[in-house]
Amino acid sequence: MINKSLVKKRFSKSLKTYDDNAFVQKQMAEKLVDFLPKKEFNSILEIGCATGLLTKELKSKISFSEFSANDIVPEAESYIKKIMPTAQFILGDIEEINLDKKYDLIISNACLQWCSNIENTILKLKNSLNEGGILVVSVFGKNNLKELNEIFDFPVKTVDISKLPKDTLVVEETINMFFDSPIDVLRHIKLTGANAIKEMKLTKSILKDFEKKYYEKFAQKNRVQLTYNPIYLVISC
Numbered sequence: 169m170i171n172k173s174l175v176k177k178r179f180s181k182s183l184k185t186y187d188d189n190a191f192v193q194k195q196m197a198e199k200l201v202d203f204l205p206k207k208e209f210n211s212i213l214e215i216g217c218a219t220g221l222l223t224k225e226l227k228s229k230i231s232f233s234e235f236s237a238n239d240i241v242p243e244a245e246s247y248i249k250k251i252m253p254t255a256q257f258i259l260g261d262i263e264e265i266n267l268d269k270k271y272d273l274i275i276s277n278a279c280l281q282w283c284s285n286i287e288n289t290i291l292k293l294k295n296s297l298n299e300g301g302i303l304v305v306s307v308f309g310k311n312n313l314k315e316l317n318e319i320f321d322f323p324v325k326t327v328d329i330s331k332l333p334k335d336t337l338v339v340e341e342t343i344n345m346f347f348d349s350p351i352d353v354l355r356h357i358k359l360t361g362a363n364a365i366k367e368m369k370l371t372k373s374i375l376k377d378f379e380k381k382y383y384e385k386f387a388q389k390n391r392v393q394l395t396y397n398p399i400y401l402v403i404s405c
């Protein structure tokens with residue numbers, strides 16, 4: 169189960185530093201928009217909008233009439249309203265809230281891994297599409313942050329493709345990032361909110377042990393590696 173109060177706490181704190189550190193999530197937002205058909209959408213719903221990295225991509229590349237954005241963190245509303253003053257903000261946990269209308273496009277970047285049941289959430293979103301609508305989502309695969317998982321038992325929440333509709337388009341990729349030190353890796357994780365995965369007390373001795381193991385296993389020339397493993401899903405109605 170996901171600790172939703174930890175998710176809210178970590179993201180409301182990291183929104184201020186998110187855009188300057190979420191390099192991979194920004195690349196994912198750009199790629200996600202490339203999966204969309206070139207047409208005008210009547211209504212769009214974005215799930216887990218945060219500071220609006222994906223919202224900005226949609227605004228500049230896609231034509232639409234109505235835009236709604238959801239997030240579990242109330243602070244996200246002001247970021248979205250600055251990008252798109254006419255957007256409707258829907259506050260709440262996407263696993264809990266009732267979506268009272270249907271949309272032509274539902275889109276979500278790097279958010280649904282924070283759901284306790286990703287597959288059920290995807291099916292719930294599919295059911296909120298109009299006829300001919302499209303659901304486009306990015307989540308992460310089993311190798312995401314594998315270095316942290318190996319050292320800290322940092323669990324990775326991934327999607328079980330076999331539980332999704334048979335005609336789901338699935339595209340997976342690996343992105344390697346490099347940092348000057350293992351401590352810079354931890355700082356990066358904190359500044360993007362990904363430390364909501366697990367509450368950890370990092371004492372001096374735990375940190376020392378972490379640095380030693382990380383250098384031993386994941387050093388490349390003078391830098392250390394961190395792996396991201398995005399998965400893009402496209403489901404049509």
Ligand SMILES: C[S@@+](CC[C@H](N)C(=O)[O-])C[C@H]1O[C@@H](n2cnc3c(N)ncnc32)[C@H](O)[C@@H]1O
Nearest residue numbers: 179216217218221222239240261262277279282
């Ligand atoms: C990694 S950020 C992704 C932000 C944005 N989609 C982007 O493209 O950069 C994840 C966002 O999902 C939100 N979130 C996490 N769990 C959620 C849930 N159950 N319902 C709605 N939003 C959620 C977080 O508050 C956070 O703003």
